[in-house]
Amino acid sequence: MDGSSFPIARSSLPEAAAERLRTLIIEGGLQPGAKLNERELCERLGVSRTPLREAFRMLAADGLLVQLPNRGAQVVALSPDDVRDGFEVMAALEGLAGELAVARVTDGDIVHLRALQAEMEAAHAQHDLPAYYRINRAIHDRLNAIAGNAVLGQTYRMLNARLHALRFRSNLNRAKWDQAVAEHRSMIAALAARDGAALRDLLIRHLRAKQQAVLATMNNQDSEILEGGNE
Amino acid sequence: MDGSSFPIARSSLPEAAAERLRTLIIEGGLQPGAKLNERELCERLGVSRTPLREAFRMLAADGLLVQLPNRGAQVVALSPDDVRDGFEVMAALEGLAGELAVARVTDGDIVHLRALQAEMEAAHAQHDLPAYYRINRAIHDRLNAIAGNAVLGQTYRMLNARLHALRFRSNLNRAKWDQAVAEHRSMIAALAARDGAALRDLLIRHLRAKQQAVLATMNNQDSEILEGGNE
DNA sequence: ACTTGGCATATTGTATACAAAATGCAAGTG
DNA sequence: CACTTGCATTTTGTATACAATATGCCAAGT
Numbered sequence: 001m002d003g004s005s006f007p008i009a010r011s012s013l014p015e016a017a018a019e020r021l022r023t024l025i026i027e028g029g030l031q032p033g034a035k036l037n038e039r040e041l042c043e044r045l046g047v048s049r050t051p052l053r054e055a056f057r058m059l060a061a062d063g064l065l066v067q068l069p070n071r072g073a074q075v076v077a078l079s080p081d082d083v084r085d086g087f088e089v090m091a092a093l094e095g096l097a098g099e100l101a102v103a104r105v106t107d108g109d110i111v112h113l114r115a116l117q118a119e120m121e122a123a124h125a126q127h128d129l130p131a132y133y134r135i136n137r138a139i140h141d142r143l144n145a146i147a148g149n150a151v152l153g154q155t156y157r158m159l160n161a162r163l164h165a166l167r168f169r170s171n172l173n174r175a176k177w178d179q180a181v182a183e184h185r186s187m188i189a190a191l192a193a194r195d196g197a198a199l200r201d202l203l204i205r206h207l208r209a210k211q212q213a214v215l216a217t218m219n220n221q222d223s224e225i226l227e228g229g230n231e
Numbered sequence: 232m233d234g235s236s237f238p239i240a241r242s243s244l245p246e247a248a249a250e251r252l253r254t255l256i257i258e259g260g261l262q263p264g265a266k267l268n269e270r271e272l273c274e275r276l277g278v279s280r281t282p283l284r285e286a287f288r289m290l291a292a293d294g295l296l297v298q299l300p301n302r303g304a305q306v307v308a309l310s311p312d313d314v315r316d317g318f319e320v321m322a323a324l325e326g327l328a329g330e331l332a333v334a335r336v337t338d339g340d341i342v343h344l345r346a347l348q349a350e351m352e353a354a355h356a357q358h359d360l361p362a363y364y365r366i367n368r369a370i371h372d373r374l375n376a377i378a379g380n381a382v383l384g385q386t387y388r389m390l391n392a393r394l395h396a397l398r399f400r401s402n403l404n405r406a407k408w409d410q411a412v413a414e415h416r417s418m419i420a421a422l423a424a425r426d427g428a429a430l431r432d433l434l435i436r437h438l439r440a441k442q443q444a445v446l447a448t449m450n451n452q453d454s455e456i457l458e459g460g461n462e
Numbered sequence: 463a464c465t466t467g468g469c470a471t472a473t474t475g476t477a478t479a480c481a482a483a484a485t486g487c488a489a490g491t492g
Numbered sequence: 493c494a495c496t497t498g499c500a501t502t503t504t505g506t507a508t509a510c511a512a513t514a515t516g517c518c519a520a521g522t
Binding site: 061082100 | 242243245281284285288289292293294300301312313316317319320323324326327331380381382383385386390
């Protein structure tokens with residue numbers, strides 16, 4: 001369940017195909033709602049239909065695509081409700097991660113997180129949005145790792161994959177970005193102070209802000225997103 | 232994501248096979264740690280290997296079995312840590328469900344839940360443990376439905392499937408059973424009073440109690456569970 | 463002109479044949 | 493006698509052929 005006992009490697013053709021598809025979906029190479037032709041994808045990925053279909057099942061389980069019976073698979077198109085719901089659950093999970101992390105965090109962890117925070121502030125100062133996203137994700141992943149709950153980590157990653165595609169499309173304005181960076185600072189402070197309730201609160205509010213930002217962006221681009229991407 | 236838009240049916244051979252395997256695993260027909268021979272299962276389920284393997288992928292995504300590369304699939308054997316972690320996440324999710332449910336619950340829902348509660352008390356009075364489990368599950372499912380968060384519902388069901396197998400094996404003693412029934416009564420009261428914080432608290436404590444019960448049972452039967460099932 | 467039925471095509475679903483990898487056993491060697 | 497090494501067997505992984513289902517088009521009828 002935690003993956004720590006896996007002997008050495010964990011690669012296989014279906015997993016590799018799933019990974020390629022995952023990044024294609026998340027980074028926009030495959031538009032939401034696009035239907036996935038098996039043969040075409042077979043050629044593109046250089047695999048046969050059998051492993052590709054297993055990859056489909058994996059991604060469907062992750063919620064990245066839906067499989068209609070006898071009608072193939074298509075990239076999931078999240079409705080505003082799905083986004084609202086997803087972030088609500090993410091907020092609860094992150095809140096739990098915060099509470100658990102406080103109970104297990106070491107001084108070394110704090111040092112590490114402060115270093116990441118410094119990197120984030122640098123990226124912020126240089127207006128480097130991709131770097132910001134990367135470091136942001138690293139911080140949240142780190143927090144989950146500190147929480148030391150394998151099930152939480154797995155659930156978190158799964159949900160995150162689904163929502164990550166959207167965050168890429170959210171246009172973070174300056175004020176919100178400033179605020180997000182400040183929130184991260186407070187979060188690390190709460191963790192260092194071992195204040196679980198405060199950290200939980202901060203994380204939930206942080207996620208709510210992200211939720212609002214993404215929903216606002218979605219509504220602006222709604223027509224565009226809903227119409228596009230079908231063949 | 233919420234499944235409400237699915238035209239009519241949702242059956243297919245892989246799904247049917249997955250469903251059969253799921254119940255086999257949950258109800259103990261397949262022991263934890265047991266390795267699944269593809270050909271043998273093909274004959275037992277009357278399907279070919281291709282759909283069976285897709286069923287494997289689905290169940291692996293649900294965390295009900297693990298797939299080792301080139302070494303087949305085996306029923307997951309949850310460690311005590313996995314159980315602890317799983318219930319921790321379940322508690323957080325149920326807590327969220329409680330909060331959300333308070334915001335959306337109707338009087339009709341309350342009537343329905345009270346009816347279920349009455350059934351539960353009857354089962355309890357008659358020492359009908361299977362009925363109790365069934366109704367218990369119905370109540371929690373209902374609460375999740377009222378919460379109206381599709382992502383939460385899906386995540387909940389997935390985790391629940393994993394832990395359900397264990398709950399079957401937990402030997403509920405009289406005192407704990409009494410307490411659980413009483414807790415359900417309080418939960419419905421809190422919901423009727425629209426007291427989200429209280430309901431959240433009750434649910435989390437309720438899950439913690441279950442966690443403790445299952446963990447205690449696991450430790451008692453540890454040797455049995457860990458040794459058994461590998462032919 | 464619009465709908466409806468049926469046919470041709472394309473696409474998904476399943477079974478199976480073949481390839482590759484792992485497992486277990488036996489024989490040989492230190 | 494323990495350990496290793498190679499072979500035979502079993503089991504999993506992948507490709508592909510065949511079947512079933514859906515899709516789109518065209519024609520015929522209202």
